[in-house]
Amino acid sequence: MLRRKIENIYRLGVKELWSLWRDPVMLVLILFVFTFAVYSSASSAPETLNNAPIAIVDEDQSQLSQRIVSAFYPPEFTPPIMIDQSQVDAGMDAGDYTFALIIPPNFQRNVLAGRRAEIQLNTDATRMTQAFTGSGYVQQIVMGEINEFVQRYRGSNAPAVELALRARFNPSLDKSWFGGLTQIINQIAMLSIILSGAALIREREHGTIEHLLVMPVTPAEIMLAKVWSMGLVVLVAAALSLNIVVRGALGVPVAGSLGLFFAGAALVLFATTSLGIFMATIARNMPQFGMLTVLTLMPLQMLSGGSTPFESMPVAVQTVMQAAPTTHFVKLGGAILFRGAGIDVVWPQFLALTVIGLVLFAFSLARFRKTISRMA
Structure with missing residues (x-):
């Protein structure tokens, strides 16, 4: 049976x-x-940043600004497009790039002198996921390059405590x-x-x-x-x-x-x-x-x-x-x-x-x- x-x-x-x-x-x-x-x-994966188009206006043409420009590379960003100030609005309107970073004149001089230094980031928020995630990426990259440049220029000592990050399983x-x-x-x-x-x-x-x-x-x-x-x-x-x-x-x-x-x-x-x-x-x-x-x-x-x-x-x-x-x-x-x-x-x-x-x-x-x- x-x-x-x-x-x-x-x-x-x-x-x-x-x-x-x-x-x-x-x-x-x-x-x-x-x-x-x-x-x-x-x-x-849409929640991650991948090949986001970015344009940079470098009005400072200094060693620090060049470091910032060279810090953006694939796979998170496409190679930066160097443009003039007059091309920012037109490029953003046309959707040619998601981010437009503007480095003003005398940026390196102000940073090293300890004066207030501003940098402008324009973001196309219609690309919501990339705009939200990418803005944080850009800020982290720029601040990392500035801090490293200032430490090398001033010859400051390394911090006594160093954070070691270990990613397990991946x-x-x-x-x-x-x-x-x-x-x-x-x-x-x-x-x-x-x-x-x-x-x-x-x-x-x-x-x-x-x-x-x-x-x-x-x-x-x-x-x-x-x-x-x-x-x-x-x-x-x-x-x-x-x-x-x-x-x-x-x-x-x-x-x-x-x-x-x-x-x-x-x-x-x-x-x-x-x-x-x-x-x-x-x-x-x-x-x-x-x-x-x-x-x-x-x-x-x-x-x-x-x-x-x-x-x-x-x-x-x-x-x-x-x-x-x-x-x-x-x-x-x-x-x-x-x-x-x-x-x-x-x-x-x-x-x-x-x-x-x-x-x-x-x-x-x-x-x-x-x-x-x-x-x-």
Whole structure:
């Protein structure tokens, strides 16, 4: 009896894989989210400064002003464009550069004499993210060059206390390390919900669900087949993306065990595929399922700790999101991939994912049985 159930689950799962293979839209979606979406998200993070155009008006033509000009270079800024005072407004209006730094005459002389020295920074605030982040960068760079120049000129002694900054797990502070791996984690949850839900709705729209009702299979076998088949597709795609795109194209090192990470991914796939099937039983067609997916994925991705630190959210949100599988998967994935954690560290997340997965599967199975009974 058990052997027959396992064979039914296996054969129904193979049927799901063949149905997915004949769906070019879903195949393109899988290819896109695990290649281009991962690469672009890792290499172009909007919250960081990257190739911001800057122009400089150097009316002082001094050693200090030249030091300031040479301090701006890629990847944070493009090589500075040297312009005249009369070109500032026109260039800002045309959007040719985000920042325009004006160094007035006698700037170095005033600095060395201890007199009030002013420098003007014009910022195009319509480019809000770059303007906010870049203004701080510019101020830090300018003040750093001024302080270093003054110390060398006056021959002052070095401070008795020196601050040594050590960045762990990402010593080069490369944003692609975080962006690439986090995107893999987010895409696993997103794609598993879409594939499992779309598989059920596709059968309902094509009329093949009625064929299953007359076969000697149970709702649990049908649902388990969808869970393992769609979960396997996402797991294989994620493994290829992690090794080819993240580790290969982006050159991001992985600190921990990939086997342990994908074991956690299998648990979260069990939960999210069950959630996708539950949503598909509520939606009547694919457009409705798409709307439900948007309403579900947005809070899952934004409030699970993958985009912003989980600890910075309100306590009420943190409490509610403990019931989301993605919250524990983000913690698990970050601990393993970034910090090289073992099972002794991430076992609470494994346990939480197991419980959440069983609860979601039970709810989805009950809803699935009810839906099938209505169709019968």
